[in-house]
Ligand SMILES: CC(C)[C@H](C(=O)O)[C@@H](O)C(=O)O
């Protein structure tokens with residue numbers, strides 16, 4: 070199989086972790102007789118530095134013409150504390166999501182027995198945790214009209230949702246739920262927000278087409294508690310953009326190893342795969358970042374290509390490193406291995 | 420001291436828990452020679468059932484003329500799953516917050532050593548946890564314009580903040596921080612939202628007036644992780660309405676005993692005190708709800724009256740019941756005591 074992959078290294082530790090994922094993809098290509106062609110593109114602070122634009126048109130173009138995108142991380146602190154910065158790295162990612170219509174961010178939440186000791190939660194909370202969060206990614210308050218009054222004393226962000234925007238991701242989530250434990254939980258704030266009431270209404274209607282899936286509804290404040298109190302109750306969680314941003318990061322603490330978690334952003338065409346961790350600039354260039362989140366994102370990319378056996382080989386390689394104590398500094402601050410070493414070990418295993 | 424207190428029992432377990440708090444306030448009045456007069460008012464589902472209005476004008480009137488408000492809980496499931504319901508209980512609470520300009524919701528997050536075994540978090544996470552969340556309560560997306568298109572296929576909620584709305588609660592939070600460990604964390608989403616950038620700007624400016632308070636900034640997705648990963652890093656958290664709703668409920672799981680947590684909503688005039696738990700309709704009328712959240716809210720009310728000794732007596736009474744195993748079913752499902760018994764024990768202790 071021949072595939073064209075766009076690689077966006079991005080900011081901070083992005084370049085180091087994507088490099089390991091590419092190493093693993095190359096090992097897969099060799100072992101299983103595929104050809105992967107890579108095209109490197111700019112986005113984020115890196116792109117601003119080099120071109121003045123957080124998302125050059127070339128990058129969008131390349132992505133649209135590719136079979137899949139592997140992405141590292143975005144963001145730089147020099148923009149975060151300057152509320153009046155006109156250009157920000159994150160604009161690149163948001164524009165890419167919109168341009169490619171990546172309307173669903175999919176995040177599996179599972180636990181690794183060999184890493185349970187790292188979780189902030191007690192063991193009884195962790196047993197049997199296995200759910201997926203579907204976060205809407207191209208609408209809501211992220212993309213609504215933004216306003217700042219002339220005198221700078223009044224700011225506004227609009228949150229808007231249409232029926233179609235809810236329907237398309239709801240169908241996807243119901244389909245996943247149907248293939249899993251057949252439970253879907255909508256997280257909203259229908260007791261306060263008009264948009265949430267539309268979500269609830271549309272999901273109630275669509276539910277009729279998926280009679281075998283049990284649906285329930287949780288207010289987001291309650292969901293924020295339940296995810297920690299009793300995470301095993303969930304199978305598929307569906308939610309809007311802003312709530313999804315918050316609760317999917319919250320859920321990532323369950324496993325105790327943020328550095329390991331992958332995600333996929335899918336839509337009508339090409340899909341994007343990225344670790345959920347951020348750009349972590351303090352660690353950049355030190356060869357200490359955990360590359361497994363990015364490597365497991367590459368595994369999701371392989372799945373997306375229909376290469377299930379290959380994806381499985383990568384996942385086994387990852388588990389092999391964990392079980393044998395080949396881990397980065399975030400997992401074991403004393404006996405740790407370098408980013409590049411982990412990448413090699415997984416590649417060798419494949 | 421003579422005080423006029425409005426009691427709003429509200430919905431679900433609201434009546435039972437406020438009854439115990441009033442019992443305790445009466446014991447305080449007797450022991451310390453005060454006179455508390457109570458006026459009972461309607462709000463929520465209860466008010467809709469009796470008057471068709473979730474917040475009768477009489478209730479607002481009575482609150483404005485009182486020295487403080489004790490409130491139970493709000494909400495009924497029959498409204499939650501009906502996205503087209505025109506009148507909802509929560510509207511009552513939101514309108515009350517707005518009418519009384521209760522712009523700051525204050526939630527202390529502490530842990531009780533005798534209840535540590537109930538926390539979903541490991542012991543090392545809990546040690547030294549002691550922070551306060553200041554949530555803006557009368558603006559943001561809760562109170563922005565809401566729209567539903569004629570055909571019902573498009574919904575919108577506006578999030579708006581003005582400089583003054585941010586300033587008043589920021590000053591309050593900085594003042595608290597100055598009297599505590601001198602650290603204030605603003606939680607926002609300044610990399611995406613215009614309103615968050617205004618928050619960050621205003622807080623950076625106000626910080627100059629509180630040179631002894633160290634300020635830092637966390638994106639809300641990161642905050643949702645940090646609250647679980649390392650809660651002891653926080654002293655005072657300041658945030659806007661919607662983020663505050665989510666992270667303050669999330670933070671409530673730390674102690675392992677939602678039923679125990681009180682809150683105060685304060686503004687320019689009269690203040691309101693309520694447990695953070697909901698109306699929990701499944702438990703209503705069974706005398707099994709935990710009244711300590713409401714009793715500790717009454718203690719905050721006493722503090723607000725300047726009755727520090729009295730408030731302390733109530734808190735000691737609460738701790739005495741916990742240490743001696745006089746707890747409700749949520750804390751010990753096997754050897755439990757009734758709501759009313761706990762209320763009596765705390766009253767007797769005072
Ligand atoms: C970088 C930021 C704009 C982004 C978001 O909020 O969507 C990130 O937090 C994420 O979850 O992918």
Ligand SMILES: CC(C)[C@H](C(=O)O)[C@@H](O)C(=O)O
Pocket residue numbers: 260261290493494509512664
């Ligand atoms: C009942 C509801 C409207 C309310 C809110 O969202 O503010 C509640 O969750 C709270 O936190 O007091």
